[in-house]
Amino acid sequence: MVTVEIKTKISSLDERINAMALQGESPLGTQEYFVNMGPQHPSTHGVLRLVLKLDGETVREIIPVLGYIHRGMEKKAETLGYRQQVHLTDRLDYLCSVMNNWVVSAVVEKAAKIEINDRIQTIRTIFAELQRVQSHLLWWGVFGMDLGAFTPFLYGFRDREKITKIFEETIGARLTMNYIQPGGLMYDIHPDFVKDVKAMISYMKPMFKEYDELVSGNIIIQERLKNVGILDAQSAVALGASGPVLRASGVAHDLRKIKPYGVYEKVDFSIPIGTVGDCWDRYSVRMLEMRESLKIIEQLIDSIPEGKHLTMKPGAKIRPPAGIYYEQMETARGIFGVFLHSDGSEKPSRVHYRTPNFHNLWCLTKIAPGGRIGDLVSIISSLDVVVPDIDR
């Protein structure tokens, strides 16, 4: 029997705050103070709570406090069959629901050795990219609003609606899709799907110019984002950041290229990379990613292969052999991974989600101190956190 001595002190929030307060020392000799940002705050995007130590306007230290929307998703998944737990992932990162579904389906397919055809893969890829654009559009709107410009918010939602309509037409849902199932797709694509996607692409392309005129080119935006919240590549990797946050720091890491899944190896697209890792780079990386995603869709939309949309009976039992399975993919916010431990029964014995936002959030503690409150808001927004994904 080996006893392990736990050396890390697990301190409560109060203890951490008290420890922080003792260090307080301002160059002007003024008093530092604590402010709770959230759980109800307009720019914490839900119920994220940040305990801030402020010196006037300057953020000195920051503690994210989680758990306000913890729903026990991973435990819940243990009580559900492999097919049923797909719909839970809609509710993690609700802006990437199709991509989350895909990861769970992929890991179940890998575990139970379910064959899928090219048609399914192509449609999955198209939907994932549509959702990437949709997610980034929403982020763009909210980002504008966080910086005080209300109009981009509505423009973003207006254009996002074009993609949401496509989802609604084929999937029948706008947010919680539950579209990608182990073994295929819930529905085949709608007869108008190809036409509508093409119409959407031709609508979206001139819109990017407008976004640049309204937001990207704006001097206030540029000045507020440039050299704010610099996350260097080493810290980004050390903190486990992924997705646009990591790529903005200059690390060319994208699972779509490194370990292609779906039909990504057949299409030609490039990965936007930042140089400095500040808010501006994170902003531009996402803006370019939208264009690249449209490029991917354009290449695939005309050549969707024929085939069935579901390779197995929808009610068939799935019993993967006992073992440990892991699959990860690049969602709009970073790497979403699903760890599955199967004991050979109809239900997994352990499920773990590696969610991108949980890791991206902790970059905040590294990059926010030293900036103003206004900087903090733009940093939170540029990290693009979705709180249900953090807490699960």
Next chain:
Amino acid sequence: MKTVIVARPGDGNFVSRFFYGVKSLLTGMRVTFRYLVHPSTVVTQQYPENRKTLKLAERVRAQLSFTFDENGFHKCTACHICEQQCPNASIHVMDRKPAGSTKSELDTFIWRLDSCTFCNLCVMVCPFQVLKMNSNFESSVYDQKLLVYNLTPYAGPASSVLMKVADVEERKKLIDARGPYDGPTALSGFPLAGISKQVFPETTQIGAPQ
């Protein structure tokens, strides 16, 4: 790996930055002004007024409902597959065995809108295509209890059995009428049977799924 380096705004000297700033602000103002003077760009949908013209996609999942054949009979054989597949226990199929028969038939089909996540699994697994999601999204009611529906209008065998009975009067003897709030539920042991008659006598039909 094919990568592109994102562009960064120029640092420039103070004067050029100043003039760039003025120009960029004017460009932004031009964008918003264009929308102001073009009322055709308005995208607002005035919802309750546009009910008549509002068209939802046919696959929209808003309420679970039964499909019926041309005689108004359903094909449900009370096989419980949908109940087993439902991840949230939102479906309870209550079956009955008529006197002198060994085959069970559908009595009430309880669907709890309040816990349904519209994952569509029940629709996908139904072997007889009895269930479908319809786009009737106006499902708000004044009491949470009213979100527990019985989907079938009658208790009785599936249409395949019923149609074997040639006489219409004989058929009617095989089935019993059911209201949208009829039937017990297995959940928590709360009796829901007759809730509409006792507690909400007038509201029986309001909000019932189509």
Next chain:
Amino acid sequence: MSVSSVSQDIASHLGSAPEISAAYFVAGLLGTVTFLTVMALILIYAERKVAAHFQCRLGPMRVGWHGLLQSVADALKLILKEDIVPYSADKFLHALAPVFAVVAMLLSLIAIPTSSRLALSDSNIGVLYISAVSGLGVLGILLGGWSSNNKWSLLGAMRAGAQIISYELSATLSVLVVIMLSGSLKLSAIIHSQEAGWWIWRAPGVGLLAFLLFIVSSTAEINRTPFDLAEGESELTAGFHTEYSGMRFAFFFLAEYLNLFVVSALGATLFLGGWMPFHIGNFSGFNAAMDLIPEFIWFMGKTAFLIFLSMWFRWTFPRLRVDQLMKLEWKVLMPIGFINLLLAAMMTLFGFYFFATT
């Protein structure tokens, strides 16, 4: 402040019995307050409609025809709403702050002439009076933020204090240009000095620059986007009025829109000739044609244009950061203002502007 000149006018026609005079004074006062309240309601409605159409929306459509009565309904709602005072707030100051904000605005409105006959008080230090009194508004914001006993409110109030006091400098510098050119602090005299043309174009370059400076700094003074740091919805939840609800919040809201009106009216008066029709020097035919449009319409039209400009800014631009705000004022606007003032001084000295009389 003396009795309003309108009531004096009317009283002089009807005889100068003190009770009649007093009655007209009260009537004038009530009329003014009613006019201003209605004005604020109209402005709120206009803002919502303009904002909506900037954003591809329709805005209020339900209450009345195209939502015309929406702001009335909102006002009624705010009156009926429970007025919540935080437990640990300084109750007296908490109640006083919105009053300060509104009263400061009402006071500054007294001095603005709306037409050649209609001016409540034509003091010979009108401009000075307005810039002094409108500075009182910041007191309301500071008191409101401090007395709420909320750190976000306090942050908003401190931001507002620093911002308004800083930007008052460049606003005053741009106003000084007009004062120098017209040679008077009296608002009616400033308007009369623009009989040959508005200062915005009559003083080549300098007038326009001063006008732009005034627009920017006055937008900052009334806490509107891109300078809405005091409220900063996404940063400070609602800034100084986080803890206000019901009628007290409505007072801040009213003050904000009256502020907008005052600043625009002042801008119109100083740079766009106030109620003075569009005149070009000695082209008497053209000038006579322009005179056909009533003075009051000219005044309101110019004010409305400036208000629209302010709304346009608000619904296009993001918010500045607090240090950039200070940088913009002290490093950009102030130097420009000083240089502009110097140019204006030389211009005045040598009569180097259009239709100079000297």
